[in-house]
Amino acid sequence: MNQSRRQALKTSGAFATLVSLGIVTQSQAQAAIDQVNFQGKSLEEALKAIGGQPASSDQITVVSPDIAENGAVVPVGATSKLPNTTEIYLIVEKNPTPLAAAFMIPAGTASEVQTRLKMGQSTNVVAVVKADGKLYSAVKETKVTLGGCGG
Numbered sequence: 001m002n003q004s005r006r007q008a009l010k011t012s013g014a015f016a017t018l019v020s021l022g023i024v025t026q027s028q029a030q031a032a033i034d035q036v037n038f039q040g041k042s043l044e045e046a047l048k049a050i051g052g053q054p055a056s057s058d059q060i061t062v063v064s065p066d067i068a069e070n071g072a073v074v075p076v077g078a079t080s081k082l083p084n085t086t087e088i089y090l091i092v093e094k095n096p097t098p099l100a101a102a103f104m105i106p107a108g109t110a111s112e113v114q115t116r117l118k119m120g121q122s123t124n125v126v127a128v129v130k131a132d133g134k135l136y137s138a139v140k141e142t143k144v145t146l147g148g149c150g151g
Helices: 003-020 026-037 043-050
Strands: 060-063 074-080 085-092 099-104 112-117 123-131 134-144
Touching: 043 085, 043 099, 043 123, 060 123, 060 134, 074 085, 074 123, 074 134, 085 112, 099 112
Parallel strands: none
Antiparallel strands: 060 074, 074 112, 085 099, 085 123, 123 134
């Protein structure tokens, strides 16, 4: 058992105890645990936090502009045609904390998400989808410009 798994078990156990005692709510405990996943500083750390290296899939579409004129608010999204999609993650490769968004997809709903993310520079946007317990991904490059004059 490696150190990170051991630490995860300790943390989960501690939060379970706090929830059972009524000191924190289940939502507060889940938010604290999820915050750890967003701490990674590289693409590899972000992928490790969500479960490992995904396989590439043509059933996933990354929705992001080819050129973003304002890196402070870039519209980004993902669509999955994979059956039994349960989670969608958006990763901005060159951001200081690459894991930018995580979405839990309830059963019976469309596997499509959209949000606005901050990008400091031109980078790849990676959409990672969890379907049937396996990870799949798609990548799209987005160029960030200053005033729309090129990237």
